[in-house]
Amino acid sequence: MSKGLIIVESPAKAKTVERMLGGKYQVKASMGHVRDLPKSKLGVDVENNYEPHYITIRGKSDTIKELKGAVKNSDQVLLATDPDREGEAISWHLSKALDLDADASCRIEFHEITQKAVRDAVANPRPIHMERVNAQQARRILDRLVGYTLSPFLWKKVRRGLSAGRVQSVAVKLICDREREIEDFVREEYWSITAFLKADADCPEFPAKLLRKAGKKIDISTGDEAREVLRDLEGEQYEVIKVLEKERKRNPQPPFTTSTLQQEASRKLGFGARKTMQIAQQLYEGLEIGPQGNTGLITYIRTDSVRVAAEAEVSARSFIKDIFGKDYVPDRPRRYKKKATSQDAHEAIRPTLVTRRPDDLKKHLSGDQLRLYRLIWDRFVASQMESAVLDTVRVDIKAKNYLFRATGSRVKFPGFTVLYQEGSDNAEEDDSILPEISEGQRLVLSRLEDKQHFTEPPPRYSEATLVRALEENGIGRPSTYAPIIETILKRDYVVLEDKRFHPTQLGFVVVDVLNQVYPNVVDVTFTANMEARLDEIAEGKLEWISVIDEFYPPFKKTVDAAEEHVGRVKIPEEVTDELCPECGRNLVVKHGRFGAFLGCQGYPECKFTKKIVRSTGVNCIVCGREIVERKTKKGRKFYGCSGYPECTFTTWYLPVKKSCPKCGAFLVRRGGKKGYLACVREGCDFRQDAPVAGKSKSSS
Numbered sequence: 057m058s059k060g061l062i063i064v065e066s067p068a069k070a071k072t073v074e075r076m077l078g079g080k081y082q083v084k085a086s087m088g089h090v091r092d093l094p095k096s097k098l099g100v101d102v103e104n105n106y107e108p109h110y111i112t113i114r115g116k117s118d119t120i121k122e123l124k125g126a127v128k129n130s131d132q133v134l135l136a137t138d139p140d141r142e143g144e145a146i147s148w149h150l151s152k153a154l155d156l157d158a159d160a161s162c163r164i165e166f167h168e169i170t171q172k173a174v175r176d177a178v179a180n181p182r183p184i185h186m187e188r189v190n191a192q193q194a195r196r197i198l199d200r201l202v203g204y205t206l207s208p209f210l211w212k213k214v215r216r217g218l219s220a221g222r223v224q225s226v227a228v229k230l231i232c233d234r235e236r237e238i239e240d241f242v243r244e245e246y247w248s249i250t251a252f253l254k255a256d257a258d259c260p261e262f263p264a265k266l267l268r269k270a271g272k273k274i275d276i277s278t279g280d281e282a283r284e285v286l287r288d289l290e291g292e293q294y295e296v297i298k299v300l301e302k303e304r305k306r307n308p309q310p311p312f313t314t315s316t317l318q319q320e321a322s323r324k325l326g327f328g329a330r331k332t333m334q335i336a337q338q339l340y341e342g343l344e345i346g347p348q349g350n351t352g353l354i355t356y357i358r359t360d361s362v363r364v365a366a367e368a369e370v371s372a373r374s375f376i377k378d379i380f381g382k383d384y385v386p387d388r389p390r391r392y393k394k395k396a397t398s399q400d401a402h403e404a405i406r407p408t409l410v411t412r413r414p415d416d417l418k419k420h421l422s423g424d425q426l427r428l429y430r431l432i433w434d435r436f437v438a439s440q441m442e443s444a445v446l447d448t449v450r451v452d453i454k455a456k457n458y459l460f461r462a463t464g465s466r467v468k469f470p471g472f473t474v475l476y477q478e479g480s481d482n483a484e485e486d487d488s489i490l491p492e493i494s495e496g497q498r499l500v501l502s503r504l505e506d507k508q509h510f511t512e513p514p515p516r517y518s519e520a521t522l523v524r525a526l527e528e529n530g531i532g533r534p535s536t537y538a539p540i541i542e543t544i545l546k547r548d549y550v551v552l553e554d555k556r557f558h559p560t561q562l563g564f565v566v567v568d569v570l571n572q573v574y575p576n577v578v579d580v581t582f583t584a585n586m587e588a589r590l591d592e593i594a595e596g597k598l599e600w601i602s603v604i605d606e607f608y609p610p611f612k613k614t615v616d617a618a619e620e621h622v623g624r625v626k627i628p629e630e631v632t633d634e635l636c637p638e639c640g641r642n643l644v645v646k647h648g649r650f651g652a653f654l655g656c657q658g659y660p661e662c663k664f665t666k667k668i669v670r671s672t673g674v675n676c677i678v679c680g681r682e683i684v685e686r687k688t689k690k691g692r693k694f695y696g697c698s699g700y701p702e703c704t705f706t707t708w709y710l711p712v713k714k715s716c717p718k719c720g721a722f723l724v725r726r727g728g729k730k731g732y733l734a735c736v737r738e739g740c741d742f743r744q745d746a747p748v749a750g751k752s753k754s755s756s
Contacts, residue, residue: 061130062164062178063123063150065137069169072342072350073136076171077178084126086137090116091149093196098204100197102612106604108197110149120153127154134181139165139402140358141594142535145192148184158184168408169342169352191594194603198222198586201608202577205615209573214565214625219547222577222586223532227540228549229567229578230525231517232559241513246275247282248509251460252502253294253453255491261502262488264453264462274458282506289455294499298452304465306444308472310362310392311404311436314534315527317357320435322520323479325427326555329519329538333357335428336405345420352408353417354432358534359402360527362392364439368406372440375410384442384471392439406436434476444471449490453499464490516556530584548652553693561628569625573618574611631657638664669698674711677721677737679703683711707736718742 060081064070067085074083091110093099101107112120127133135150137143143165151158161181166173199222206220249266266285268274276282312320317336321327327335336357342350364372369389377385407429414430421429445468453460466489467473493499517525523537532540544550549563559567567578576582586607592598630645636656645668646655656662670685672695681699686706688694695711697703709724712733716723721737734743 059130060132060134061126062134062136065143065146066341068338068343068350069341072169072352073174075349076169076174081134081178082126082130084123086123086146086150087116087119089113089146089149090120090153093200098200100200102201102608105601106197106608108193110152112153123150123154127156133162134164134178135162135184136164136166136177138358139167139356140535141188141192141195144185144188145196148186148189151184158186167402168355169340170408187596188594190600191590194593194600195590197604198607201604202611205612206570206574206577209615209619210566210569212619212624213569213622214562214627218562218566219543220566220570220577221543223536223583224540224543224547225567225570225578226531226580226583227522227526228544228559228563229571230522230529230580231544231550231557232564232567234514234516235559235564238513238516241511243510243512244277246277246509246511247279248507249276249282249285250505250507251294251453251455252505253462254500254502255493255497257500259491262462262464262490264451264460266458267461268459270457271459279506279508285458286504286506289458289504292455292458294453294455294460294501296451296493296495296497296499297454298450299493299495300450300452302448302450303468304446304448306446306471306473308390308438308441308443308476309435309478311364311406311439312432313360313362313404314358315360315523315537317405317432318523318537319520320479321428321431322518322523322555324431325424327424327428329523329541331424332428333538335424336432338425339429339432343421343425345417353412353429354408355404355406356402357405359405360395360534361402362394362404364404364406364436368403368410369440372410372437376437376441380441380474383469384474386440386442390440404436405432407433410437438472438476441472441475442469444473445469449493451490451493462488462490464488516558518555518557519552522557529580530587531580533587561630565625565627569622573622574614576611629657636662636664638662672711673713674722676703676705678705683707683722709734709736711736716740716742 059079062073062077062081062083063086064073064083065086065088067087070083070085074081077083090113092113093108094111099109099111101109133154133156135147135156137146137150144163147163148158150156151162156162161183163184164177164181166177202222203219207218210218210220251264251266252261253264254261266274269285274285276285309316314333318329318332321332322329325332336354339353340355340357342352345351345353366389373385373389410433414426414433417426417429446465447468448465449463451462451464453462515521519541522541526532526537526540544563545552548560549566550557550559552558570578589598589603593600593603632643632645632654634643634654635641636643636658639656639658639662641657641662643654643664643666644657645652646665652668654666654668656664672683672685674683675681676683676697676699679697679699679702681697681703683695683705684698686694686696694706694708696706707724709726712723712725714723714733715721716735716737719735719737719740719742721735721740723733723742724736725731726734726743732743732745735741
């Protein structure tokens, strides 16, 4: 008797699913897509309702041949690709390549790879959802029409090898716009004054910020103004005029969506979006877990939903009660409000089994797999826990006609924070712990501190904040954020330095040219509206051909017209202060097929070139030569000896021009946002707090 056949995308997923079905089905992998538009030509018949011309992807002929043989020997074929539009399209392409009836009940989907979910799916097959397929086709065709129309235009007007994309170009524009905001920003000086006070002479001091003078907000713009305030406060008494105590609740964050997982993994783990998705895919598809065999550890990873299945809620609440106690379980299961733009097709990302703790998996997972699983597990469990309760205190203090304010908080009940606290893109000052203070009480002044500050421009985008901006603006969808970032980096439109995106001269030029030729292609609102229309195609509300036809003819006409009136654009040279050793002219940054390099400004008369080497000003602890910045093949920054390959010393951490007081080696900056300095030498345990920028003066 022949077995049934199930086709999934990957071998790992195939292995997991086959084990769960107990040998009743043979499970094969398609290795992703088997058909696509050809790379060598447009592949879309614009004169015939945008009919796509699909071909077998190079290298997939043997896979299709093997799958056809398996189909021939099976009495039932089920397509179990991922439960999203891309997965639906892969199933449809498989049905075409394998001569299956797409209208028959040949498609199954599951949102977690557990025995129950897989068996329930096998028992309830359905036809292929053509509206989802059409939405994916529309996206693919739109992207092809935009890319294959604008890219040749950029080759003619800027330089060969460039590309433009319907979504990637908007991402580059966001980064360029932010850079221009930073360039145009005018720093303004301001000063703060803080009184450090004590309840009595034997108590520890606490800070109180100066807020008002004579009932009006006080703005101090210069050091002279600050010193005048200090003189005015000399010898004054500090009296408490108001104490306001409140109980405040902090609620947990919802379980992860694709976007929030990428953001938090960037902030807490230092993972790029692609790395996060690669590891999450491994956790979803299944890994060897001892005697259990290949096991899916988390639910489906491409989702914009914060919804959780009822049985997962029940399981989490029971687990929390057993481990943390009944006080940590809310009266009712926590339900989170979905965003208006959420498709809500899948659950939030959560562990498939809440009782499978991260520590239970230590010997089965790699370090990065365990770190990401722990992040997902912690966030999900915390999302179902009781709120944290804080006692907050606000104290208003009067000195002459000046008003100072001190704030403090104390944890009354930790709630979910015993397990998890969300990361932040901005450093926040911690509230002080205030002593017992009552209204009318006189306080002891320890010291007054005036401090100079400058207003700051908006920060450059990190991977986390760029993903958030794309999501908030409706640009792309959960599955597209990682490829967008990868593409704009690969094309040299932006570079990632110190975990922040900086646009290149090329990025500025491309965005400006596209904005001149067809502004909609880099317009946030237009791109977001197109995403909404693709959603409507998936819901069966719009016809995919009409959406493309509404966009393409005017777009093509505009680009064709631009061929005539837009001249060739020269990319501004980045002139360095390094001089050519052969002719004495300045070297400039040039770009070739293997990336950036330095070349003589006098080219073609002088053809001198050299590699770009970024110095750190620190010498190697092994051989004494200079430590320089380098990059891995995947673009990750590290630091190594300039004497390579004779000397192979490297470190991932930024060297600083300070010596270790214990052993004399140089120090490196470690520890993320706040950071600390540590000795680079293995085995030396020296570390100290990193210096904080800012000027301050004190008087008492």
